[in-house]
Amino acid sequence: MRFKRIEEKDIRVLEDSIGRDRISTGISNLKLHSLDQSHHSAHMPELVIWPVNEEEVSFILNYANHNMIPITAWGAGTSLEGNPIPVYRGIVIDFSFMNKILKIREEDFQADVQPGVIYQDLNHSLRHKGLFFPPDPGARATIGGMIGNNASGMRSIRYGSTRENVLQMRIVLANGEIIDVGRRSQKSSSGYDLLRLFVGAEGTLGIVVQATVRLWGIPEESSSILVSFQDIKMASKAVYEIIRSGLDPVCLEMMDSACIKVINRIKGLDLDPYETLILEFHGSSKGGVKESVEFAQEICDSLNCETFLSGIERDEYKRIVDARHFLGEAIRKNHPGRLHTVLDVAVPISAFPEMVSIAYRETKDIDVPAYIFGHAGNGNMHLAFMVEEQNQREWRKVNEIKDKIIKKAISFGGTCTGEHGIGIGKRAYMELEHGRGIFWMKKIKRLFDPNGILNPGKIFP
Amino acid sequence: MRFKRIEEKDIRVLEDSIGRDRISTGISNLKLHSLDQSHHSAHMPELVIWPVNEEEVSFILNYANHNMIPITAWGAGTSLEGNPIPVYRGIVIDFSFMNKILKIREEDFQADVQPGVIYQDLNHSLRHKGLFFPPDPGARATIGGMIGNNASGMRSIRYGSTRENVLQMRIVLANGEIIDVGRRSQKSSSGYDLLRLFVGAEGTLGIVVQATVRLWGIPEESSSILVSFQDIKMASKAVYEIIRSGLDPVCLEMMDSACIKVINRIKGLDLDPYETLILEFHGSSKGGVKESVEFAQEICDSLNCETFLSGIERDEYKRIVDARHFLGEAIRKNHPGRLHTVLDVAVPISAFPEMVSIAYRETKDIDVPAYIFGHAGNGNMHLAFMVEEQNQREWRKVNEIKDKIIKKAISFGGTCTGEHGIGIGKRAYMELEHGRGIFWMKKIKRLFDPNGILNPGKIFP
Numbered sequence: 001m002r003f004k005r006i007e008e009k010d011i012r013v014l015e016d017s018i019g020r021d022r023i024s025t026g027i028s029n030l031k032l033h034s035l036d037q038s039h040h041s042a043h044m045p046e047l048v049i050w051p052v053n054e055e056e057v058s059f060i061l062n063y064a065n066h067n068m069i070p071i072t073a074w075g076a077g078t079s080l081e082g083n084p085i086p087v088y089r090g091i092v093i094d095f096s097f098m099n100k101i102l103k104i105r106e107e108d109f110q111a112d113v114q115p116g117v118i119y120q121d122l123n124h125s126l127r128h129k130g131l132f133f134p135p136d137p138g139a140r141a142t143i144g145g146m147i148g149n150n151a152s153g154m155r156s157i158r159y160g161s162t163r164e165n166v167l168q169m170r171i172v173l174a175n176g177e178i179i180d181v182g183r184r185s186q187k188s189s190s191g192y193d194l195l196r197l198f199v200g201a202e203g204t205l206g207i208v209v210q211a212t213v214r215l216w217g218i219p220e221e222s223s224s225i226l227v228s229f230q231d232i233k234m235a236s237k238a239v240y241e242i243i244r245s246g247l248d249p250v251c252l253e254m255m256d257s258a259c260i261k262v263i264n265r266i267k268g269l270d271l272d273p274y275e276t277l278i279l280e281f282h283g284s285s286k287g288g289v290k291e292s293v294e295f296a297q298e299i300c301d302s303l304n305c306e307t308f309l310s311g312i313e314r315d316e317y318k319r320i321v322d323a324r325h326f327l328g329e330a331i332r333k334n335h336p337g338r339l340h341t342v343l344d345v346a347v348p349i350s351a352f353p354e355m356v357s358i359a360y361r362e363t364k365d366i367d368v369p370a371y372i373f374g375h376a377g378n379g380n381m382h383l384a385f386m387v388e389e390q391n392q393r394e395w396r397k398v399n400e401i402k403d404k405i406i407k408k409a410i411s412f413g414g415t416c417t418g419e420h421g422i423g424i425g426k427r428a429y430m431e432l433e434h435g436r437g438i439f440w441m442k443k444i445k446r447l448f449d450p451n452g453i454l455n456p457g458k459i460f461p
Numbered sequence: 462m463r464f465k466r467i468e469e470k471d472i473r474v475l476e477d478s479i480g481r482d483r484i485s486t487g488i489s490n491l492k493l494h495s496l497d498q499s500h501h502s503a504h505m506p507e508l509v510i511w512p513v514n515e516e517e518v519s520f521i522l523n524y525a526n527h528n529m530i531p532i533t534a535w536g537a538g539t540s541l542e543g544n545p546i547p548v549y550r551g552i553v554i555d556f557s558f559m560n561k562i563l564k565i566r567e568e569d570f571q572a573d574v575q576p577g578v579i580y581q582d583l584n585h586s587l588r589h590k591g592l593f594f595p596p597d598p599g600a601r602a603t604i605g606g607m608i609g610n611n612a613s614g615m616r617s618i619r620y621g622s623t624r625e626n627v628l629q630m631r632i633v634l635a636n637g638e639i640i641d642v643g644r645r646s647q648k649s650s651s652g653y654d655l656l657r658l659f660v661g662a663e664g665t666l667g668i669v670v671q672a673t674v675r676l677w678g679i680p681e682e683s684s685s686i687l688v689s690f691q692d693i694k695m696a697s698k699a700v701y702e703i704i705r706s707g708l709d710p711v712c713l714e715m716m717d718s719a720c721i722k723v724i725n726r727i728k729g730l731d732l733d734p735y736e737t738l739i740l741e742f743h744g745s746s747k748g749g750v751k752e753s754v755e756f757a758q759e760i761c762d763s764l765n766c767e768t769f770l771s772g773i774e775r776d777e778y779k780r781i782v783d784a785r786h787f788l789g790e791a792i793r794k795n796h797p798g799r800l801h802t803v804l805d806v807a808v809p810i811s812a813f814p815e816m817v818s819i820a821y822r823e824t825k826d827i828d829v830p831a832y833i834f835g836h837a838g839n840g841n842m843h844l845a846f847m848v849e850e851q852n853q854r855e856w857r858k859v860n861e862i863k864d865k866i867i868k869k870a871i872s873f874g875g876t877c878t879g880e881h882g883i884g885i886g887k888r889a890y891m892e893l894e895h896g897r898g899i900f901w902m903k904k905i906k907r908l909f910d911p912n913g914i915l916n917p918g919k920i921f922p
Contacts, residue, residue, distance in 0.1 A: 107705065107811035130707070150650040161648050164625070168874075179897045184874030185807035186839040187622050189611040189661050189882045190894055191920055192902045196657040200650050217707030244568060246591070246678030287748025346646035350568035378647040413629075413645030421650045433651055436640045440909070441653045447904055459652055 003088050004068045006046040017059050022050040033074055033092040039339040040082030040424050045092040052097045054178060054209040062176025064453050072455050073203040075145025080342055081423025083149055083202050087457035095144050101125055109215040115144025115208050131215040134159035138325040147208050149421035150200030157377035158250040163199045165214045171198055171206040174449040184212055202421050203455045205448045219282035223289045224317040228274035228306045232256055235275040236356035239376040241299045243349045247292055251280035252377025259373045263323040266330040274306050331371055335386035343383040343402050345409035346418030352379045359383045362401045368394050380418035422459045430461055464549050465529045467507040478520050483511040494535055494553040500800040501543030501885050506553040513558045515670040523637025525914050533916050534664040536606025541803055542884025544610055544663050548918035556605050562586055570676040576605025576669050592676040595620035599786035608669050610882035611661030618838035619711040624660040626675045632659055632667040635910040645673055663882050664916045666909045680743035684750045685778040689735035689767045693717055696736040697817035700837040702760045704810045708753055712741035713838025720834045724784040727791040735767050792832055796847035804844040804863050806870035807879030813840045820844045823862045829855050841879035888922045
């Protein structure tokens, strides 16, 4: 890449157009935008800009494109694969000031938002309307960032990932051109699906400046369940059997005993320190939900679960879910001084028990702290390690294990990343996973961004 | 377009590779592949080939690409916008012989199929396993054709369109290259979403030769309902109110009284000849389903429905659904000698009642037979006309009405086609609906098919 370094005259042009108060070369701002929540090395941008509207974004991209300056879009910096780290420096566009909920279209179960909206804030605004936006990556992510990574979380088993919950977007392309993709109707067969091409592209094809997201009604009845097992293989088998049986949980999470111990300690909970499943069923009637719970209990009992706690109180359940959301941070807090690296494979559900077995086998005797958890119900397994920064032996071992598990997941027909994106860390697996497909992805990249200014150094090996 | 006409030597090359028995220039075969179920003019291809594997498809495309011969993929010819009509002649590839269900992956709720599989046949094979493939365009469509048009139908309100029910595909590109897109895991954030780019591309970017589709469990409890109204505005309002209330029907169809009269006559049914909704609720328990039905009844009663028949027997319901599936054909049979043209707009649900009102107002006093129906629950309205082939006045009138309604749907944030695709008939609306987006669609087209051999004359104006 032959990018240009930013000079005084570039800054003057940008200041003239954007205003001096929303452009910074201050070291603390550059540092704040140099790393995400992954272990990937920090890279400071040369400039941070906080635009307030799409015209400014368009101006910045057009200018950067003409001058070969890298552009990286920034939401909240909560991603886990280095996705927004400006590895080639240049400009980081921070969307904090484009954080308006523009319109709640209650009658259509839709909301128009700017990319800087934090998804929890959107859900907070919606709570009295009985509506919610389901993808929930946990951290205080922005909707723009979630679109970039096709983020998902605990509810995706029922409601899909971000990709399935965005209807329309306004995109600024590398050349500054602004296009609308998608429609507000629930279905369409009109031309090529540009919308879903931009979702999950990690800001390498264009930058989203507005989105219409899909909302759902909050269901009337729900029941929350905690199941614990002595044996993680049985827990993962229960996951498969529950899905296989045709039950339709809205949440089916797994945490191993190490995770449970951490959240007990950091969040002051008192959960049984075993291999644990969190299950939730929704429905329009108490009867329907009750039957689902009973069916799930039969399955778990037959697999020798230790405890099966159903009908957990709403407050208690919220504490558990909050703890689950906080798990990544809790793990990091539990090992000060170590770096966090997390695996994010997803496989067809029948392969989930084997993935968990491999993860368990590979990590049980190593001296690097390791945690197995994930959105089990859609075959998405995480394996987090806390590694000593300077310990080459630990890194080598951890990378060996990650490599083995990722290759296994791909061999099962799965993917090297269920929800964190490729970023920096998974680029090495693109070819194995996509074969010749990656060649066509590159061609699409060059089509939309011929100068390669948009988030360079990501996705492609 | 400067395509080459097929010569004797081309046929010899293809015969040498494919075999003489699966290539035809016979007039009856050419005629059979010259038109679909729309009113669009027939165009005969110069050659029909029935490949049996992907290598043959690859050979044909590679040869055609080098020799500038148009290629149109053919499923069952049931589409409604001229999508598979070979308007520039050339070769039609008929997938009738690639109709194998390769593997039913019961444990993952997936099936690997060839593109020539008729979706009803897949569902027939699955019925004893308690699984089904939900998209149901009605006619005996092939899965390849459904992928091409992103087809959907009565169940899409709950299960999505074809796009949401395909996980992985093998595609032959214009140059003969074979690529795999998508993964078998339920979620992925790995690179650009090529899978969904090819779904709905109407065979203009590549040709699908294998697909892994998503299956769902057949729910245990269901209740089917027929509601009739004297006033079509009230019927369409009920649609909106049912969705708005958060009820989760798996089917919410509308047929106007004209449709009901036709299916009564052609299918020997005895339904009340009013504006009618078909509703179906699924659930895991009788109680949950019952509550949904009661809630729907309250809504319909408050809108002065004429009758609300719930708990319809399974056999009776199947007869009604079959009749609904047969509606297009029934309308055609009801007007021998006239041509069939059908509108397929989809709008955000709040705009559905107004769309229906406009359709009703515009058609109530014309002397061309017109029928309003559709997958109301996802805002998808059809308006079918039976037009005298040579009657210019009728065509002018019908085209005026269609134009007005399509423009209105687009102005509501909707689409000119919910499920039939752009084909020939909707090309004129691409720019209005997509603005500058169409320019980028064209660039993608040129990227994948620089010679423009794949289904030329479709999608783009």
